[in-house]
Amino acid sequence: MATIRSLSWRSPLLFGYLAVMTAVQLAESRGGLVRWSDYSVLTPLAAAALVPLKRTIVIGVATLAASVAVYGFAVPGVSDGGRAVVVAAAAVSLGLSPVICRTRLHRRPVACPRAEFCEVEAAADNMSAGLTHRIGADACDTASVPVVRTLGESLPKTSAIELAGYCVSPEGSTGQASWLDAIPLPSARIALVAANATRNDGLAPDCAAELRATVRTLAKLDLQPEELLTHVGNALASRQPAGEVGEEHSGVLFSCLYMVYDPVSGHCTCARAGYPPPALVTPDGAITSLDLPASPPLGLEPVPIEMHDVKLEPGSVLLLHTHAPGPLESPLRVQRLPQESPGVESALEATCYVALEALLSGQRYSEAAVLAARTRTFDCGTVACWDLPSEPATVPQARKLVADKLDSWNMKGVIPTAQLIVSELVANAIRHAGPPIQARLIRTEAALICEVSDGSSTSPHLRRAATFDEDGRGLCIVAHLARHWGTRHGMAGKTVWVEHLITAGEGDCASL
Structure with a gap:
């Protein structure tokens, strides 16, 4: 590769190489064969992969001229079809070589001199x-x-x-x-x-x-x-290895x-x-x-x-x-x-x-x-919060509060799912935890987050309910409806959160 590149940089050596290539083709093609015409196609393409654009064009033009001279005039035994194929192939190779060369030079990173400022990859301002x-x-x-x-x-x-x-x-x-x-x-x-x-x-x-x-x-x-x-x-x-404490670490x-x-x-x-x-x-x-x-x-x-x-x-x-x-x-x-x-x-x-x-x-x-x-801070247009009493009548009240708020947010399509999630979480807080109970809705660009906080530090766990069990299925339903859910512990009590992904037909969150 280095030899070919050095030949292309010097015009006398270049034309000497082309003369040798022409002589070889003349010597081997006197019987009308065009098998040595591959030089006419490969030489410009090889130059495009190795040398700059100007030298690529020079090599391509010289190769095309040599091919026309050899197979168009110097070798009489070549048929008209063979002559046309060879010349056309050399012309196509000449046309492709600048494209290949420009693509190679465009993809190759350009080194930045140390005396100049270095390249900034993300913000060229x-x-x-x-x-x-x-x-x-x-x-x-x-x-x-x-x-x-x-x-x-x-x-x-x-x-x-x-x-x-x-x-x-x-x-x-x-x-x-x-x-x-x-x-x-x-x-x-x-x-x-x-x-x-x-x-x-x-x-x-x-x-x-x-x-x-x-x-x-x-x-x-x-x-x-x-x-x-x-x-x-x-x-x-x-x-830490034994004996390291208090010594040189x-x-x-x-x-x-x-x-x-x-x-x-x-x-x-x-x-x-x-x-x-x-x-x-x-x-x-x-x-x-x-x-x-x-x-x-x-x-x-x-x-x-x-x-x-x-x-x-x-x-x-x-x-x-x-x-x-x-x-x-x-x-x-x-x-x-x-x-x-x-x-x-x-x-x-x-x-x-x-x-x-x-x-x-x-x-x-x-x-x-x-x-x-x-x-950033969310406002009342994206957050709703209610303090709820710890009694069974709170569950239908929570369902109504959720429906009214989502209706005002123009998210009617998600109301049934959100009501089911909040009612199950509130019912669990009333039955298994204790006051204070708080429900909260957070509206983001892609999801609706439902939260219920209570005064207990015990985390809920999924369990498989038996056929005749009267309870134990609520959290499984919530987990099936949610993209993610989990428990977060605070200084006093815990928060069970459920993130429900908003689909195209459930609500309009484009205004966030």
Whole structure:
């Protein structure tokens, strides 16, 4: 391949090669055979796969001219049909070769010079180009060029919060042992995670992948933030070799910030272990840091973790971050917000870029990532809540309340299903739990969430009712109608939630 490419770069060698090819065809085709005419087809195609476009066209034209000269005039024994086939094949090969060459060059990534700003994969706009130019200028003398990447494809689309994220890492980096995550939770809530894993044996990235899967699994169990971190800490402490506590640590240290935001109440419950608190940008533009109780990193010995609840105004922005190298000790400090961002899709992305630039200023870190989350709050047009007495007459009352509310939401098609779900949950709360009983409907873009809360901490379980049993079938019916269902425990009592997927004929949620 290198020999053919070097021949194509030099015109004398190129035409010498064509002369040799013509002589071979003349010598072997005097009997009227056209078996050596394959050169006329293969040569332009091979050039299209190896050399630039201009040289491909030159080779194709020269090959066509040689084929016409040989089989059109120099070889008299070739039939008219054979001559037409050979010339036509050479012409088609000449026409295809530029197409193949352009396709190859279009798909091949173009290397970006180190002296210039590096390629921004997700947002080729003025602001991202300026940031990348500054980073690239700082890294010109290093062995790798940092690349700005978006986290948008990995972030969920939810009604509770608006998300944007960016990270910077050198090309060829194996990845840092830290991550940012957003996990959708039942009842339209969402969990935000910022975590870092350190390990002295060089296996921190593998350990971080396992811990991320663990956190996501525990999050699906709908644990409180301090409970989730406690479970992770106990698991890590049990894996700690004997005799390591109090000595130089050689195992895994896990720092994590775990936050759960509820768009119905506007409250965010937070817990952290060895991780700095997030930055908070209020709707009026003030930048502060959340005051959260601190705990040491997980992995040594079990430590008590305290949860903190904070009320967030609609439109507040939480900024979670991670960086490498170096321990995560201080919170993210952003001094200013962007005034104008004409080339960015949203103001949230502009804020995320400013926070990322604050981490990278002064070449403090070679890798960094920022996750920005703007909060939303559901109003009475998407949430309905009722306090119900703990008596049997409450069940028909709950059915009527649900029907009236869904009718006002223009969701008449889902009324029978929602009435059945709520009545079964309310009846179970009255029979097996106790006051206070509360029913709630949450309307999202794709689903209707029915919740019933009570004062008991006992979780309901599915069971198979026998043929002559008078009860035990209600929860099975609810589980059959629901896309998902589960139980969430709070400070006092529990909440049984059911998520019913809205189909095309059941309601109109387009106005959300």
